[in-house]
Amino acid sequence: MVGLSVPTWDPQTALLIGVILAEAVVLYVGYGVIERVVGPPLVRAIRRRRRHVE
């Protein structure tokens, strides 16, 4: 994908990539909080539905 091309320093591009990296980390943390809150009840609901079907 990249090979041996050597990038030169460009503050504006660095800021652009920094924004993408920051968004990724913020989303990872944010969705992680949602996962901890929603995950266990969701798994319990899946299990309950199985017992209900049986």
Place this chain on the structure above:
Amino acid sequence: MWSELLGVTAVEPALLVLFVGFGLVVGILFGFFGMGGSFLVTPALLMLGYPARVAVGSGMAFVFGTAVIATLKHSDLGQVDYRLGVLMIAGTTVGIELGRASVLYLESLGLAAGIISVVYVLLLGAIGVLVTRDAHRGSRPTLAADGGLPPAAAWIHAHLNLPPRIRLRGDVHVSVWIITAVALATGMLSGFLGVGGGFIRMPAMIYAIGVPVPVAVGTDLFEIVFSGGIGSYLYGQSGGVDLTIVVPLLLGSALGARIGSAATAIVDAEGIKIYFGLMLIAGAVAVAVGELGGLLGVVLLEQLGLVLVIGAAVVVAAGIIVQVVLTIRARDGQHPGSG
């Protein structure tokens, strides 16, 4: 001021919703397989009318962001081998340059486009068939007796395991030379085909190095963080990264990547292989149809190729979710007292 500095412009709400939904689907596949980002996003952006530079650059920036998220999740699950990742990055980087050189040589002969298309389709199809067939045999004893390695990896380890050796996650002891050779070979193919190469590296790590499937996915994603980051930077310098595309795509893929990554810890390895193989076979058919359309100048066939690959992506992503639900229920059936 910030929007001007970063080159952000207004986008229609319908397009934003489309990007978030598409990001979710690609994120699930990316987290589950460690591949499939640029394979799906760049052609879709081209179809939406974005210039090639923006489609490739934004697709790469999206892959970079999604790889960061998926790698963090796999790392939480203990599925990233950083030593293997660093060795693979070094070998792949050199391999890509060798692959590029071979493309330039073929271009000088006027044969590049045709040969690359044929090799791409054959490779996608062949790896897809190999992985699917192996997964179907999973219930039978296909693993070698020594260390539970796949037969190909067991043969390579028995004949080529020269020192120095390192210990990888999953208690796999392997020669650094084997890793270097695999990284060079997969990098060459990646550079030759002009693709990220996750669909080549992931099975290569499983079948040639002998890494467990979830670790192969996690380590491949770790490698993509670096290649995607540098690639995004290079495209960003020439104005090829559009945040109005990348930000909503990431919004969806961040959730998808968490779901896909977590699914690798729930669905068994054979299940991962079956979905991976089917995705590659569908991709081979779609690329073949698209390339045929390009060769014959039939735009409808090119569009059909894209619709096929996106349709397959949606079906496979939905299949992964269903598989997760079924696995949770099956485990609950085995342990009725749990939960």
